[in-house]
Amino acid sequence: MNNGTNSSQALDRQIFFNDSLIMNPLEFDRDLSLSTDDLFNPHRQNDPEQLPGSVVPPSITPASEKLPGSVVPPSVTPASEQLPGSVVPPSITPASEQLPGSVVPPSIILVANQSSESVETSLVPLSIDVQNRLMADARTATINVTYHNYTPQAQAAFQYAVSIWESIIVSTIPIAVDAYWQPLDPSILGRASPNLFWRESPGTRPNTWYTSALANQLAGRDLAPNDGDMTSELNSTANWYFGTDGKTPANQYDFVTVALHEILHGLGNIGLMDYSGGQGSWGLGTGFPGIYDRFTENGAGQSLINTSLFPNPSVALGNQLTSNNLFFDGPNAVGANNGIRPKLYAPSQWQQGSSYAHLDELTYPRGNPNSLDTPYFSLGEAIHDPGPIPLGILKDEGWNLAPSPPPPTPPCPDPLTCPVYRFYNPISRGHFFTLNPAEKDNVIAHPEWQYTFEGVGFQAAQSPGNNLFPVFRFYNPISRGHFFTIDPAERDTVNGHPEWQYNFEGIGFYAYGASASLGSDVFRFYNPISRGHFFTTNPAERDNVLAHPDWSYTFEGVGFEATR
Incomplete structure (x- = not known):
């Protein structure tokens, strides 16, 4: 492997809509690798494009004197404080710095619940703040989607989900998504995953894997400009509701909800824990955890990546992963949950692609504001807001989120002046x-x-x-x-x-x-x-x-x- 880095073959995230046990039909081959020379040339960096100038021609007419103000500024100095209405991104590291390898997570599965019980419809609506940003077209990120064989209805619904995320996360680096619309196995609604994980890239914690979209934002540049950040395939034969109003019929699956869930995992709500033969492991054979893994712990507050307690791999770690007693202890996620550690999905029988990578289904059931990040998805269920806990997890991992708008401006005596x-x-x-x-x-x-x-x-x-x-x-x-x-x-x-x-x-x-x-x-x-x-x-x-x-x-x- 060039540059002493690690890489693994990409696996797609499976989304089933049957009630059987969640099984991963694909094997993860840790022996396959990619050279980082194929991903990024560390000696190449594009100069930023010149900022826009004026489009208003000079047209000076006399005007009454107003406020004098200050016009002699001191020299520009760097600053890291958060400013009103936005955040300051990390500084950009020179492109000549050695870049890491890449690794791709295993499948993340979203199961559609088709129980025999009577089906009701439900909606978790989009927050008022995000609705206002959507109406104002106030994007704080750009997500570029390349659509393959999408119908106009499906593309419009997917793009609506994209616009929601563009109004929530802050990213100065465009995020690239490949979206495929094609027939899949009848048991699969869709599949998707981040394309790559990066470590030791600028702005990241040492010895930690990050999804490519987040790694790019923290580095201040696209680490692999010839590669996308995430890929999704959605089943063109499934029974979808393509509306964006959340009024999903009781016999259909809400397309916007699934697209939002897909993108959430592509952005970073995903861990690198695995379970096989009673043993738990992390890092996909690389020896390095993902940023998500650094915040996970058991009920006693013991970190799952503490190898003095839970060697990697070990039965002890496997017991933790199937303990129904796992939590996420990031400060933003905890704050979003009223000071209580959010509980993760960790059933006694490991469910590949669902265990550990989601919030607990029973703790955050259908209709809960945080239910977008749970592993089960029902007919007639629409979830159009990511929820405070999933967004808190993204913040803990390193994402900046769009700030809440200022309070409405009170009317002034003369609205014209x-x-x-x-x-x-x-x-x-x-x-x-x-x-x-x-x-x-x-x-x-x-x-x-x-x-x-x-x-x-x-x-x-x-x-x-x-x-x-x-x-x-x-x-x-x-x-x-x-x-x-x-x-x-x-x-x-x-x-x-x-x-x-x-x-x-x-x-x-x-x-x-x-x-x-x-x-x-x-x-x-x-x-x-x-x-x-x-x-x-x-x-x-x-x-x-x-x-x-x-x-x-x-x-x-x-x-x-x-x-x-």
């Missing part, structure tokens, strides 16, 4: 604006975020009206700067380039167009060094910035017009 508060950030050398008093107060309450409050920058409308257009808001976690544009074409361009690392945060406020001559011009500058945008309604401040080319600001004209 609401105050828009201005902050200056010396890291981005740019401005942040909000007309939400609660968001303003939250930023002021966190001086460690390094935002300087500069008062009311201008006034804008709270809702659409005559000649008023939405001003779209973006946040860049690398530069820690906010970007505002009234131009839908520019918005779409930025959204179409995830490599620019701008997270769309929806509509900030409403204003007049750049050449409307109805309000006060808001002048816009861009700093290519700090990658931040600077806005002002003050002509004197504009002229002062123009007079200092050493500050490295490029004047981009009038971005939009404030209502006053």
